[in-house]
Amino acid sequence: MIQLRLVLLLLFLVFPQLQGVEAATPETLGNVSSSITSSFTSLARLITAISYIGGLAFTIVAIMKFKQHKDNPTQVPIGQAISQVCIAVVLLFLPSLLGYIGGTLFGSDARTSGPTGQIYCSDTSAVYSADSCGK
Template sequence: MKMPLKVKRRLERLLTWVACFSLMAVAGEVAASTSLGTMASSITSSFTSVAKLITAGSYLAGLGFSIGAIMKFKQHKDNPTQIQIGTPIALVFIAAALLFLPSILGVAGQTMFGTSGSVAGPSGTIFGS
C-alpha cells in the first residue's frame, strides 16, 4: 500500500527537522568542550559502556538461542520429518559461541597481545573479577 503524497512529504519534513535538531544537539556538545582533548576523553569514556553493552547483548542472545535450541529439539522429537536435527544442533553451537564470547575474547587478547587479556575497554574495566 502506497503512502499518499502529502503524508510522505510531511514525514520527510519531520525527519529533516529531527535530523537538524539532533545535529544541533551534537554541535552543542562539541562546542561545550573547551579543547580537543576533553572532547576525545569524553568519547573515550563512552567506549566502556559500549563494551559492557556488547557483553550483555552477547549473554542475552546466547540465552535466547539456547532456549530456541531446546524448543527446536522438542519440535524434532514430536515431528522428526518436519524439523531436521541439524537446526537445533546449529542453534546449540551458536548459543555456546555467544555465551562464551567474552571469555574467548579475553583469551584471544592474551594470545595476540601477551598482556592484560582479561581487560575489556579503554579504561581497564575488568569483567568477572
C-alpha cells in the same frame, strides 16, 4: 513536505546543538576525546550484553527445536537444534573466552588496551593504567 519536517525533527532531537542550546562546558579536544572514550566503554558493555542475551535466546530456540524434532522428526532435522546450541554456547561464553584465547595465542604476557586506555593483563584479573601489568 511531511518527510522534510520529520527529518528536521529527528535532526533536532538527535543533535540539540543545532537548536542553539549551548553546552555547559566548552568543546575542547580533551572534552571531545573523553566523550568518545566514555562512549566506547558503553559500546563494549552493550556488545557484551547483546552477546549474553543472544546466547540465552538461541538456547531457548534450540530447546524448542529439540521438542519440535521429537514431535515431528521428518519436518525438523536435528541439525537445526544442534547448530543453534553451538551458536548459543559461542555467544554465552564469548565475553569470557576472548581473554583466554588472547592468553593462549600470545602467552601470559599478553596485554590488551581497553577502551579507556587501561591495560588488561591476561595473567591476572587486575587492571593497570600503565604498561607494567603489575611488574
